[in-house]
Amino acid sequence: MQRTYSPSVRRRRLAAELRRARDLSGLTGLRAAKELGWPHSKLTKIESAKQGVKAADLEALMDLYKVGDRDTREAMLRLARESKERGWWWKYRDIFGERALPDFEAEASGIRCWQAQLVPGLLQTPDYIEAVFRAGNAQDDAVVQRHVQGRIERQHILNGVHPPRFAAILDEGALRRQIGGREVLHEQLQHLCNMATRHNIDLRVLPFVAGEHQASNGSFTVLDFPNPLDVPVAFTExxxxxxxxxxxxxxxxxxxxxxxxxxxxxxxARSAEFIQKVMRDLT
Structure with missing residues (x-):
């Protein structure tokens, strides 16, 4: 079972809590670092979530900021522990990288995706995924299959007990581009129609006739989180x-x-009809 929280999001939340605690204490970052005998850069990296914090260092910070409430201290220590854990995607770090999109998806309550060229990765079929990576730099069969498996495992986020709300807007070109050929695309479009019936998925099409728009610079994804301390994150490639x-x-x-x-x-509703029309055009 995939974890329901993100180590990276927990690190960001802990950083926000520590900044807030320092502000309440009346200390500047420079003064706090000096009191602890730390380089200012160390505290800056912790407060910007660029590095984790050891339990002993966290205890020292909470003591300095006079965080006396037992529940608050335990909550911060728990965030520190969770921020160091590794999700399922760690075994795919060679393809996702160490700062991985699935890490943030694990805790997202909402995912908004604009795709100008391809079907969103969370909605791609195995054959479509394979064609995408064969068209790129991954030509070796083992490497391609590793990308396919990693992306399929990433898609499990939509099948959980409490899946995120996934909203996708696809340019018409992403629907008509014959990735993998006509049969692969037809199967992919049918999969989109099936997924669009789910209560947590909102699938829309931006047709060519819509003309100019503000997203001509490329595709992007925005992730929203349930905790107000966790500010949204945008992802681009x-x-x-x-x-x-x-x-x-x-x-x-x-x-x-x-x-x-x-x-x-x-x-x-009109997007579903549009996708079905594109499917008919393929036959």
């Missing part, structure tokens, strides 16, 4: 790298772009 965006001002821009796409996309 380029040819050579992937990037997480966490600054509130930038997240606000992604939210604005998402709203623009929603306004231009077809309704759920």
């Amino acid at each position: 380029t040819v050579t790298a992937s990037m997480f965006v966490e600054e509130p001002a930038e997240i606000a821009t992604y939210n604005d772009v998402w709203s623009n796409l929603q306004g231009a996309a077809l309704t759920q």
Whole structure:
């Protein structure tokens, strides 16, 4: 069974709690680090969630900030422990990287995905996944199959007892591009129709006739979390790298772009009809 929390999200939450505790204590970061005999850079990395914190260091911080409530201290220590654990995706770190999208998906209550070129990874069929990676740099059969298995395991997040709300807007081009050929695409589109009937999935299509829109710079995913302390995260990919965006001002821009796409996309019902029409065009 996949874990229901994200070590990275827990580290970010602990960092936020420590910043708040320091602010309440009236100490600056520089002063707090000096009191503990630490380099200022160490505290900065902990407070920005760029590094974890040892239990002894966390105890020292809580003592310095006069965090006396027993439940609060235990909650912080629990966050520190959970932030060090490894999720199922760790065994696929060679393909996901050490800062992995599945890590954040594990705790997301909502996932919003705009895809201009391909079907979203969480909704791809095995044959479609294989075709995507064969078209890229992964030509070796073993490497391709490892990518396929990793992505299929990632999709389990949508099948849990309390799955996240998954909203996807697909450009018409992503539906018509014959990844893997006509048969593979037809099967993929049928899978989209099936998944779109689930209560937690909102699937929309942005047709070519919608014209210009604000997301022409590329695809992106925004993840929302149930705890208000956990600010949303946006994820984007380029040819050579992937990037997480966490600054509130930038997240606000992604939210604005998402709203623009929603306004231009077809309704759920019309999107389902549109996908079925694309399927008929393939036969």
